[in-house]
Amino acid sequence: MTDDEKAPEQPPETEAESPTGLTRRQFFGTTASSAVVGAGLAAGSWPLSSSPARAAEGKQDAHVAPGELDTYYGFWSAGQSGELRIMGVPSMRELLRIPVFNWDGATGWGITNESRKILYEGLTPAGKRRADKQGGVLRNGDTHHPHLSLTEGSYDGRYCFINDKANSRVARIRLDIMKTDKIVQIPNAQAVHGVRPQKHPKTGYLFCNCEFMIPQPNDGRDMDSPDKYQTVFAGVDSDTMEVKWQVLVDGNLDNTNCDYKGRYAFSTCYNSENAAHLAGMMRKDRDHVVVFDIPRIEEAVKKGRYKTIGDSDVPVVDGTKGSDLTMYIPVPKGPHGINTTPDGKYFVANGKLSPTVTVVEIDKLDAYFRGAMKNPREAVVAEPELGLGPLHTTYDGRGNAYTTLFIDSRIAKWNIQEAIEAFQGGDTNPIKQKLDVHYQPGHNNATLAETKDADGKWLVSLQKFSKDRFLNVGPLKPENDQLIDISGDKMRIVHDGPTFSEPHDCVMARADQVNPRKIWSRDDPWFDDIKAQAKADGISDLTKANKVVRDGNQVRVYMTSSAPNYHITELRVQEGDEVTVALTNVDNIEDLTHGFTLTNFDVAMEISPQQTSSVTFTADEPGVHWYYCQWFCHALHMEMRGRMIVEKA
Ligand code: CUK
Ligand code: CUA
Secondary structure, eight states, X not given: OOHHHHXXXXXXXXXXXXXTSSBHHHHHHHOOSHHHHHHHHHHSOXXXXXXXXXXXXXXXXXXXXXXXXXXXXXXXXXXXXXXXXXXXXTTTEEEEEEESSSOBTTTTBTTSHHHHHHHHHTOXXXXXXXXXXXXXXXXXXXXXXXXXXXXXXXXXXXXXXXXETTTTEEEEEETTTXXXXXXXXXXXXXXXXXXXXXXXXXXXXXXXXXXXXXXXXXXXXXTTOGGGOBEEEEEEETTTTEEEEEEEESSOOOXXXXXXXXXXXEEEXXXXXXXXXXXXXXXXXXXXXXXXXXXXXXXXXXXXXXXXXTTOOOOEEEOSTTOTTEEEEEEESSOOOEEEOTTSSEEEEEOSSSSBEEEEXXXXXXXXXXXXXXXXXXXXXXXXXXXXXXXXXXXXXXXXXXXEETTTTEEEEEEHHHHHHHHTTOOOOOEEEEEEOSSOEEEEEETTXXXXXXXXXXXXXXXXXXXXXXXXXXXXXXXXXXXXXXXXXXXXXXXXXXXXXXXXXXXXXXXXXXXXXXXXXXXXXXXXXXXXXXXXTXXXXXXXXXXXXXXXXXXXXXXXXXXXXXXXXXXXXXXXXXXXXXXXXXXXXXXXXXXXXXXXTTEEEEEOTTOEEEEEEEOOSOEEEEEEOOSOOSTTGGGOEEEEEEEOO
């Protein structure tokens, strides 16, 4: 039987005309409200939501009228752009971009002293050497996996974490101010891919998968012996963003997840062959999931059962096959995503090169670690065949799972309990529906599905290809993020959203779970460094200071601004001075952001209400240099500027 035969009958999902005489795209485009959707369906013979014989589609209204607010915050990675994006759901409106591993001219990320410290201080010695060669920063990042901090399995609104595959880093974003505040580069690693915050009792650890295997240490040894390459699983303390320990494993590490009890983390491996080339990585029919026993790893570190590698002092324990710290569960072939069910009972590893997903019962893992289970496959409770290229699975909190099928360009909805029954020999077909998506989905995620509060309202499917779905913008096309109503028995696509390269993954939290400040607090630790410097210069309150301090050839300018004025408009320095400008926005009106751009100096920064930002540069060109406010803040915004006069040495 083909997968199509197994799937229940579906409504037409191609661009063909529907009985209403509209193409599907036009149809959804003209039926923004649920009332019209109902009427439109009733007008034709398209499989009807009102037909008693058929499962009903959800009827949620995705339209968020002008002036109305979304009900969910979405946190979208931005792939090769290196940033994090905040979206409103269900409107799919992009609300904010948060620079993380990238350089950003709007906010001055990579330019201000505050951001440069964050971008630099967590680098490994090798990372610092590279940054030093190029002005103190690494310039690009590749974000894949944004995840929010949790307390007892629910979002707690503190942090978002995100990986950088390109330069092997992970970052923490403070959700109260929506700024990146810590970045750490993982030693002994290349390509940090899967990351996942501990769910219980609270985050806790941030678990990090280092994807590529390398010689350990990577100092010139073993270069031509890929069979000796190894990689590590890392536990990062999310409070300090320090790497606490690493676990050496067999095979590579792709995606990771954890349980709701604080004991296990688990990661997929697609290269159990230790191959350095594609054909070799595909050789075996089974790769594995490796399960990490976190308390035992901590115990091993405590007891000194570890080594260190190269110039890193991070304790590294041995979790290769035969270790009592890990368990290797064989799963078919090249597994990719790994997703814990919201009830905490199972995780699902997605087959990618196998049409199956593997369901593992988490409570059964205890038996293995107790020594009561010999064959790790005994923890597998289902392995349904869903279609071609299963990559990631998400959940509705009602017992159903939704798996992206990359090659089929579909999402399969299936019932977990029925899949378990079928695995035990029952004749139930767990597949409830397959829905065409456009095209080639990677991750999907449903609202709150990574928490125990999964509410089964909306599903976002992130497509890698948009092809013909939008106006052609040339060879580089947007991705296509589709919003799907999963509140009914049947999935229904309600929105196509183009996105710039390349959101791999997103998570959604209820609006009330995220509570950012409206303006900065002057007590924010963000200002600690500049406050300390100001204090040394005799300034106790930056909101009152307009003062120039000379210290040898260092000049520190403390300045305030309020619309539409800088309170220093003429700044005299000598050629060759190292100038630091610390600018405080004393406006305390919501949304009244100013900025500081020094023309022809490649200097720009944001100062939002009650924020201080600082930047340091060399006044190396004599002459008149205008600085201006680059955020339109007032009717006299164009006039909000001043002169830096650099006198010839
Ligand atoms: S990976 Cu991109 S589609 Cu980096 Cu999460 Cu699966
Ligand atoms: Cu201040 Cu524009």
